[in-house]
Amino acid sequence: MAINSCGGGGAKRQRGDERGVSADRISALPDELRQRILTGLPFKDAIRTGVLARGWRNLWKSRWPHRASVEVHLGSRDDPQGELDALPRPCRRLDRFSLVVDTTKFKSTELRGFTDYAAECRVEDLHVDLQKSTLKILNLHLPLSSPLLARLSLRGIGVTSSMYYLNAQPFRALEVIRLDSVDISQVGFKNMMALCPSLHTLELRHSNCDCFFYRPDSKGKRSRLVMPPNLKTVKVAYCRGHASLNLVPVPSLSSFWYIGDFVSKPFSLPEDAKLIDLYIRIVGEIPFVCNLSRALPIDLSGLTVLTICSNALKIAPSLAIEACPNLSNLQSLKELQLILSRTDTKTLDNIYVFLRASHCHNLERLFVQLPDITHWSLEDLGEKDGPPEHGLRNLRMVKVMRFNWHRFEVQLVSSLLRKASSLHKLLLVSPSVTLPHVLGIQEADIAPLQKALSSGLIMILSKSNDRLTRPFHS
Numbered sequence: 001m002a003i004n005s006c007g008g009g010g011a012k013r014q015r016g017d018e019r020g021v022s023a024d025r026i027s028a029l030p031d032e033l034r035q036r037i038l039t040g041l042p043f044k045d046a047i048r049t050g051v052l053a054r055g056w057r058n059l060w061k062s063r064w065p066h067r068a069s070v071e072v073h074l075g076s077r078d079d080p081q082g083e084l085d086a087l088p089r090p091c092r093r094l095d096r097f098s099l100v101v102d103t104t105k106f107k108s109t110e111l112r113g114f115t116d117y118a119a120e121c122r123v124e125d126l127h128v129d130l131q132k133s134t135l136k137i138l139n140l141h142l143p144l145s146s147p148l149l150a151r152l153s154l155r156g157i158g159v160t161s162s163m164y165y166l167n168a169q170p171f172r173a174l175e176v177i178r179l180d181s182v183d184i185s186q187v188g189f190k191n192m193m194a195l196c197p198s199l200h201t202l203e204l205r206h207s208n209c210d211c212f213f214y215r216p217d218s219k220g221k222r223s224r225l226v227m228p229p230n231l232k233t234v235k236v237a238y239c240r241g242h243a244s245l246n247l248v249p250v251p252s253l254s255s256f257w258y259i260g261d262f263v264s265k266p267f268s269l270p271e272d273a274k275l276i277d278l279y280i281r282i283v284g285e286i287p288f289v290c291n292l293s294r295a296l297p298i299d300l301s302g303l304t305v306l307t308i309c310s311n312a313l314k315i316a317p318s319l320a321i322e323a324c325p326n327l328s329n330l331q332s333l334k335e336l337q338l339i340l341s342r343t344d345t346k347t348l349d350n351i352y353v354f355l356r357a358s359h360c361h362n363l364e365r366l367f368v369q370l371p372d373i374t375h376w377s378l379e380d381l382g383e384k385d386g387p388p389e390h391g392l393r394n395l396r397m398v399k400v401m402r403f404n405w406h407r408f409e410v411q412l413v414s415s416l417l418r419k420a421s422s423l424h425k426l427l428l429v430s431p432s433v434t435l436p437h438v439l440g441i442q443e444a445d446i447a448p449l450q451k452a453l454s455s456g457l458i459m460i461l462s463k464s465n466d467r468l469t470r471p472f473h474s
Contacts, residue, residue, distance in 0.1 A: 034059060069096040070121075072114065076103040080110040087117060094118070096125035104132050119146045124173075130156040151176040159184040159192070170195050180205040184212070190225050199228040200252075203235040209265070210241030213248055236260065236267060238283075243267035257473070262286060266295060273297040277305035279473045281339060282312045293326060301329045307337040307473040313350040333360040337367040337471045343408035351412070355392070362394050366416070367471040370402040370409060395420040399469055403430040410445055417448040417457075426457055429464045 038046045038059065050057045070087070074080055097118040099111075111128070118126050126149060150173050159182055174196045184192075189212050193199070204212060213225075227250050234250070235257035236243045245253070246268045257279040258267050263286065269275075275297060286292060292312060340347060398416055403409055417423065452458040464470075 028055075031059075068094060069098075070094055071098040072100070074099075074101045074103060074106065076105060078103070080106060081113070084110075084113050084117065091117065091120040094121040094123045096127070097121065097123045098127040098129070100129045100131065102131045106130070119149075122146070122148045124148045125151040125153075127153040128155070128157060129153075132156070146171060147173065149174050151178075153178040153180075154182050155180040157182055159188045170197055172198055174199060176201040176203075178203040178205075179207055182207050186211050186225075193225065193227055196228055198230060200230050201233040201235075202231060203237075204239055204243075205235075205237045207239050208241045209236065209239045209243040213242070213244040233257075235279075240265060245273075246270045259283065262292060262295075268295045269297055271298045275300060275303055277472060278303055279307040280312050281307070281309045284311070286311055286314055296326050298326055299329075300326050302332050303330055304332050305335045305472045306330065306333055307339065307471070308354075310338070310340040310342060310347050310350070313338070313347070313354055328357050328359065330358045330360040331362060333358070333363055335365040335367070335472055336360065336363055337369065337473055339369045341371050343371065343406065348408060348412060352415075363392065364394055364396050365471075366395060366398045368398070368400045368412070370400065370404070372402055392416070392420040394422055396422055397425045397427075397469070398423065399427040399429070399464070399471075401429045401464065403428040405430065405432060407445075410449065414445040414448045417452055423457065425459065426452060427464070427469060428458060428460045429462075430460055431462065432460075 034056070038049065041049070049059070072083060072087075074083060097114075099114050101111075115126070115128070123146065126146070149171050152174060159179075175198055177192070177196065177199060179202075184207070225248050227248055230252055231250055232252050233255040234243075234245065234253065237257070237259040239260060242265070243258070244267075245256075250270060250273070253270065253273045254276040255278075256267075256269060256273075256275060259279075259281040260267075261284045262282045263284060278296075278300070280292075282292075338351060395416075398413075398420070400409065400413060403413075413426070413428070417426070449458065453460075
């Protein structure tokens with residue numbers, strides 16, 4: 001068992017940058033005064049002060065003179081009660097409490113002892129991770145009093161309707177819930193949502209969506225499940241069942257993420273949802289592409305960020321004949337990320353058709369994530385129409401990840417260079433930081449890259465850690 005903590009210590013006072021520019025006034029405040037300011041703020045607001053000035057970055061980590069974060073790891077040889085008794089007393093306010101259990105010798109009563117301790121510490125971020133699959137029979141009881149709880153993360157645990165005590169008070173500060181490999185009853189999830197009126201992010205991984213968004217019963221009656229009124233973001237990844245968000249009212253939904261096998265584990269969104277960002281990553285093939293279109297809202301004209309995989313791009317030919325109008329009007333789209341699982345003629349066709357049919361004339365940032373494959377087909381890609389002539393007039397930045405100078409990649413980048421007249425930066429993340437000899441590439445395709453390299457328009461990076469050039473869906 002190990003207990004780790006962070007916090008304590010002072011942050012260095014900002015004295016100005018290397019160019020001699022004097023520090024701003026707010027960063028010139030004494031460390032003690034700035035830390036006193038932070039102690040009066042909720043955890044999330046304390047973190048956000050990092051954007052005020054460089055002198056405030058990471059200062060929130062030292063806002064308490066005592067430990068602000070406690071992590072407890074329990075193994076098979078540890079005594080849970082003994083480790084609980086060894087925690088600091090009296091309880092002091094904690095930003096984060098993490099409990100990781102890697103043993104089958106653990107009881108629900110022992111689990112409740114740790115969560116009650118976290119509640120006494122008025123914890124804001126609670127993480128419980130039961131790493132043994134047999135521990136799913138344990139039941140979690142939310143702390144009796146956690147007025148500051150803002151983030152709840154559960155993994156490998158059972159949640160039933162009995163997890164809530166009589167006359168439970170709402171968790172009004174709880175904004176983010178992450179459930180990973182969680183067994184939960186329909187009544188349990190309904191109670192959880194009812195007690196979280198301020199929830200804005202719900203993340204589900206490796207769980208059964210039928211227990212979250214269950215369908216009408218045999219008599220055709222719909223569930224009385226009511227989602228929190230401020231729920232804006234729903235993430236579903238590798239889940240079982242049907243993520244039927246169209247069966248429950250989610251009036252504030254503006255962000256949706258999906259990773260999974262759409263054929264056997266589909267999703268469906270409300271027709272009238274006003275999405276701002278959308279992430280779709282399909283695992284496996286899609287034999288009936290129009291089903292994907294029916295799962296989306298009717299109007300996606302307000303979408304500003306979209307991530308879509310190459311399997312889902314098979315819908316592009318349908319767009320060409322306007323069979324899927326919801327994806328043919330992306331006039332507000334500013335950022336597009338393409339996640340490719342294959343590189344062949346058909347994929348390149350789908351990309352070009354999608355860019356032409358979606359009418360994303362205001363697109364400014366394009367990210368392309370190539371597959372990590374060592375063997376590539378050398379088939380002739382032939383002549384392609386390429387992206388739309390005027391559809392990329394506002395494109396300013398392109399970033400291609402896992403670029404290995406294969407013909408498919410070179411032809412795609414070359415087409416973008418020819419059509420994006422306003423392009424300011426093209427980043428290639430590649431193990432080869434110089435232009436190599438590319439087998440089988442036509443001079444017409446390699447010439448634009450050579451010219452862009454010499455002018456500085458193209459930058460070749462061995463790795464990419466720049467936060468300013470990361471995709472929104474990263």
